[in-house]
Amino acid sequence: MQIIDDMKATREETLSRFALGDADLDRTYGPGKWSVRYVLHHIADAETVLFERIRRVLSEGHRVLWAFDQEAWAQSLDYQVRPMALSRDLYLASREGAMFYASQSYDAKGHLEWIHSETGVRTLKDEFDKVVWHNAKHLEQIARALGQTPGSATAS
Numbered sequence: 001m002q003i004i005d006d007m008k009a010t011r012e013e014t015l016s017r018f019a020l021g022d023a024d025l026d027r028t029y030g031p032g033k034w035s036v037r038y039v040l041h042h043i044a045d046a047e048t049v050l051f052e053r054i055r056r057v058l059s060e061g062h063r064v065l066w067a068f069d070q071e072a073w074a075q076s077l078d079y080q081v082r083p084m085a086l087s088r089d090l091y092l093a094s095r096e097g098a099m100f101y102a103s104q105s106y107d108a109k110g111h112l113e114w115i116h117s118e119t120g121v122r123t124l125k126d127e128f129d130k131v132v133w134h135n136a137k138h139l140e141q142i143a144r145a146l147g148q149t150p151g152s153a154t155a156s
Contacts, residue, residue, distance in 0.1 A: 001129055003102050009096045010135040014043060017142055018088040025084070026133045028144040034074070036145050041079040042070055043138050044087035047094040050131050054101055057114045057124045095131075102128045 017040055034042065045068075053065050057132040110125030140150040 044091040
């Protein structure tokens with residue numbers, strides 16, 4: 001199933017990034033942009049939010065689910081000192097859960113609708129696809145920060 005393959009591919013590359021040293025974690029992909037450390041913490045937190053939405057759509061049906069303020073999370077959850085291992089574990093658990101439910105529900109229940117508080121009506125399939133899209137977008141930022149070609153998980 002393509003969605004599972006894509007989830008596995010972004011998972012493996014992301015997990016390799018959690019092993020970077022402090023110098024690489026402190027790099028940014030542009031002036032005024034988040035460091036690799038912040039991007040990884042954000043990926044982990046966003047993954048938990050996406051996984052919660054998936055579970056809520058499957059269990060509670062058509063409802064409004066709220067956006068989250070990524071800047072507030074970064075500041076309030078203190079991304080600068082939060083352990084990378086904690087974010088790695090949050091990311092991995094959420095990704096494994098999303099993969100399980102995608103294997104069960106992507107085709108069979110992907111049509112289920114819900115309402116995003118900012119973007120309107122979405123489907124469960126949209127949310128599974130967003131898991132991959134969101135992760136891949138941030139992996140590209142990390143690659144730029146490290147001076148690498150996107151898709152290259154080789155630590156510098």
